[in-house]
Every structure is written in structure tokens, then in C-alpha cells.
Amino acid sequence: xxxxxxxxxxxxxxxxxxxxxxxxxxxxxxxxxxxxxxxxxxxxxxxxxxxxxxxxxxxxxxxxxxxxxxxxxxxxxxxxxxxxxxxxxxxxxxxxxxxxxxxxxxxxxxxxxxxxxxxxxxxxxxxxxxxxxxxxxxxxxxxxxxxxxxxxxxxxxxxxxxxxxxxxxxxxxxxxxxxxxxxxxxxxxxxxxxxxxxxxxxxxxxxxxxxxxxxxxxxxxxx
Amino acid sequence: xxxxxxxxxxxxxxxxxxxxxxxxxxxxxxxxxxxxxxxxxxxxxxxxxxxxxxxxxxxxxxxxxxxxxxxxxxxxxxxxxxxxxxxxxxxxxxxxxxxxxxxxxxxxxxxxxxxxxxxxxxxxxxxxxxxxxxxxxxxxxxxxxxxxxxxxxxxxxxxxxxxxxxxxxxxxxxxxxxxxxxxxxxxxxxxxxxxxxxxxxxxxxxxxxxxxxxxxxxxxxxxxxxxxxxxxxxxxxxxxxxxxxxxxxxxxxxxxxxxxxxxxxxxxxxxxxxxxxxxxxxxxxxxxxxxxxxxxxxxxxxxxxxxxxxxxxxxxxx
Numbered sequence: 451x452x453x454x455x456x457x458x459x460x461x462x463x464x465x466x467x468x469x470x471x472x473x474x475x476x477x478x479x480x481x482x483x484x485x486x487x488x489x490x491x492x493x494x495x496x497x498x499x500x501x502x503x504x505x506x507x508x509x510x511x512x513x514x515x516x517x518x519x520x521x522x523x524x525x526x527x528x529x530x531x532x533x534x535x536x537x538x539x540x541x542x543x544x545x546x547x548x549x550x551x552x553x554x555x556x557x558x559x560x561x562x563x564x565x566x567x568x569x570x571x572x573x574x575x576x577x578x579x580x581x582x583x584x585x586x587x588x589x590x591x592x593x594x595x596x597x598x599x600x601x602x603x604x605x606x607x608x609x610x611x612x613x614x615x616x617x618x619x620x621x622x623x624x625x626x627x628x629x630x631x632x633x634x635x636x637x638x639x640x641x642x643x644x645x646x647x648x649x650x651x652x653x654x655x656x657x658x659x660x661x662x663x664x665x666x667x668x669x670x671x672x673x
Numbered sequence: 674x675x676x677x678x679x680x681x682x683x684x685x686x687x688x689x690x691x692x693x694x695x696x697x698x699x700x701x702x703x704x705x706x707x708x709x710x711x712x713x714x715x716x717x718x719x720x721x722x723x724x725x726x727x728x729x730x731x732x733x734x735x736x737x738x739x740x741x742x743x744x745x746x747x748x749x750x751x752x753x754x755x756x757x758x759x760x761x762x763x764x765x766x767x768x769x770x771x772x773x774x775x776x777x778x779x780x781x782x783x784x785x786x787x788x789x790x791x792x793x794x795x796x797x798x799x800x801x802x803x804x805x806x807x808x809x810x811x812x813x814x815x816x817x818x819x820x821x822x823x824x825x826x827x828x829x830x831x832x833x834x835x836x837x838x839x840x841x842x843x844x845x846x847x848x849x850x851x852x853x854x855x856x857x858x859x860x861x862x863x864x865x866x867x868x869x870x871x872x873x874x875x876x877x878x879x880x881x882x883x884x885x886x887x888x889x890x891x892x893x894x895x896x897x898x899x900x901x902x903x904x905x906x907x908x909x910x911x912x913x914x915x916x917x918x919x920x921x922x923x924x925x926x927x928x929x930x931x932x933x934x935x936x937x938x939x940x941x942x943x944x945x946x947x948x949x950x951x952x953x954x955x956x957x958x959x960x961x962x963x964x965x966x967x968x969x970x971x972x973x974x975x976x977x978x979x980x981x982x983x984x985x986x987x988x989x990x991x
Binding site: 459462463465466467469470473474477549550553554556557560561564567583586587 | 850851852853855856969970973974976977978980981984985987988989990
């Protein structure tokens, strides 16, 4: 069995890797990389949840951990890959801010996140808990997910942005209260799965109508 | 008195290992690349013969070049030799620790780069100027990324002195698996590839004008000048790999000046550097060179990873 000390070390490493995948998503240019990195991110997130189960004996998030791996690391990436293959879009993403500047902005978001998290952690009086150290990373992931949605113009990249935000939420739930109650988690999972499916179909339809999934084209609907 | 002698002796040993080991590492990289491309490749010791040949050849100088062009090979060579005594290779504390710390190393690298760029401009060849301008624009991102990666490690040790950083890592190996430490390693590894002009940033083996950066600046050099420049860039690669291996896996580095410790230090250093050199060769064989305008993206990733490393140190704590 993994003891709490080893678990906390591993959680630190996995959380850092999750954060790195979020940054790598921002730095990549290919739609397929977006999906792959997201799958990796979700897998690592599931591992963190499992480590909380094993290391701290919080067995109630076991189901959430397994669901994270099954749905977010396997089902959604497979579905997104199928959509990308089917509509044969250009595999290159479209951006409104170039990549070096995006990375710099995300670095700044990380600093914002860690300064936002500081008073929360200080108020919590639980500085000994390792999991709460993940909080700044999780807030940063929410912000980066939002940033991806704002600056990457294709439908699939918008979905990945939303899902990255959701991963950040899950991580912050783990950080503050060792995960939300199971019923809430399951609700969120179905929400996310349905959202990803609907958005996927939506992207597919957009592509059929406009022959592109660049959401800029949607402006023409106004006229 | 004998202490001073010992320190001088160990410094000389260190210099010899860097001077003699560097072409070997270059040869190993070339050999591994050739084997991965199903070629037989030149013998591992080929770089020694190349240097030997270049040292004997006559020097041809462009009529428009000035003293800068002639002085540059020596400046580059000596700055690299100084760096060899400033970063931990065989032994901590390093021989010249009273001269300076990591910031001195970065400035010495910048000195060499500045003169190489000047020499590139000096011959009034279009390629030289092109190489110089590319080198300087890339350097403007490399240097901050390198500083941040090293500062991230320096924060835990509480000193920018490389010897102190390495000895604190030797005494507390737990911090080796700190996530910030790993991120700093990846950041510094990308910096190494960019700084030593390897694929995917620059290709050391091509003279195709569209892609070359470092080769463009030294295009006009010949004879012993070229030998010094080539040797210096091989040593630069060796030293960066040594810095990576000793800052992130300081196994076997000597902490006292005894013959046994020095031998262990030398063997472990060579082993670690060879492993990293093979990694570099594999990366070179499996990646295409990036388009010049994509290079800043890669370097920005290195910068951001180093920044993350620094932030994570403050979040997670040492």
C-alpha cells in the first residue's frame, strides 16, 4: 500500500504534469495533439484521484476516479478523434493570438492563480495537507481552459478548452474537500459527457453547413 | 600549500577531461545518428582527426576582415575554458568558485556569442550577417529561459553558486524528485539543444543557407581558427550536458580532492554525458528541424517550463 507521504509526493508530480499538459495544449498547433494531450491530462487526473483514495483512505471518490479515466481519458478522446477524422478538417488549429504570446499570457495566468489561491489556503488552516497545494494549479487550469476557449477558433478546440476547465474544477474539488459528494460528481460527469457529445454533433453540423469548423464563420448568421 | 597544489591539479585534470572528452562526445553523437539511419558512419574518433587536420591547414582571411575576426576564435575558446572551471564537472566546489557563479557563466556564454556574431558581420558576407541576426534573436529567448531554469534550482539551495546548488542536492537527494526540479530539467534540456545549435533548432551539419544559424556565422573561418571554433562548440555541448547531468543527477560527483573520488567522478561524469549525448542523437534523428519562425515557440515552451518550475517551488515548498 502507498503511504500518505509517498502519495503526496506522487500527487505533487502528477499535478505538475497535469499543469504541463495544459501548457502543452496551448503550445501545440495540431488538433490531434489537443485531443491526445487532453486524454493524457484526464488520465493523470484520474491517477491523482486514485492516489487520494489509496494514500488518504478517501474511498468515496474511487468511483469518480474510475469514471474520470473511463469517460474523459478514453470515451471523449475517441469520440473527438472520430469527429476530426470524419469531417476531415485541416488538422492545423486557428488562433487569434500567436503561440509565444499565448504561452506568456498563460504563464501570467499561473501567477494570478497562485496569488488568488494563497488567501484561500491561508484561511483553510490546513497547510499540512498536500492535496491543498494542488489548488493553485487547478485554478490555473480553469483560467487556461477559458483562455483556450477565448483564443482558439475551431469547434474542437473550444470543446477541449471547456473540458480543460472542467478538469481544473475536478482538481480543485480534490484539493479543497477531497472531492465533491459522489452524486455531484456523477452529475457533472454526465453533464460533461452529454455536453461533449452535443458539442461534437454541433461541430459536425456546423461543418456540414459552412464547410468549416472555424467559429468565426458563425458571424455570418447575423445577416 | 599542498592544498593549493591539489586544487590546481584537480583543475588541470578537469580541463583535460573537457578538452579531450568533447570531441569524443561529438563523435558518439555522429555515430549514433549514422547507425539510426542505417549507415555505418565515420569512426567515433573522427572529430580528433578533423581537429588535427584543421590545426595543420593554412588560414585564409577575407581581405575585408579586421582584428575582431582574428581574435574571436581565441576569445570563444578561452571563455569556454573558463566556463569549464566554473561549472561542476568532476568535483564540487568548482575550481574557480571565487570568480563567480552561474551569472558569470551566462555572461561568459554571452561574451562568446557576442564576438561570434561580430565576426560573422566582420567579413561582410551576407550569410555571416544573416547568421548573426538569427543567433542574437534566438539568444534573447534562450538566456532568460536558462536563467529561470537555474534560478529555480538555486532557490532551494539558497545560492546562485553552482557548487552550493550541487552539494545541497548531494546532501538531500529527496529534492531530486521535486516536480519543479524535473520541469527545470526539461527547460534546461531544451535550452541546451538551442544553445549548442542542435536539431530541431539548428542543424550543425548543414551549410544550406536557408536553415543555418551557427554555421552561417563561422562560414568564413578556416584552418586553425575553424579548429578552435569547432573545438569550442564541442566543449560547449559537453559542458552543457555535464551541467545537466550534475545539476539534476549529481551521482558520483567528487566532494573531496582524492584520487579515488576523482576517478569515480570522471567515470560517472562520462557515463552520464554519454547517456545524454545518445538522447540528443535520438532526438536529432527523429525530429525535423523547425522552421525558423517556429523556433521561438519551442524556446517559449522552455521559458514557460522554467517559470512553472520556479512558481511550483514557491507553491509546494522545498
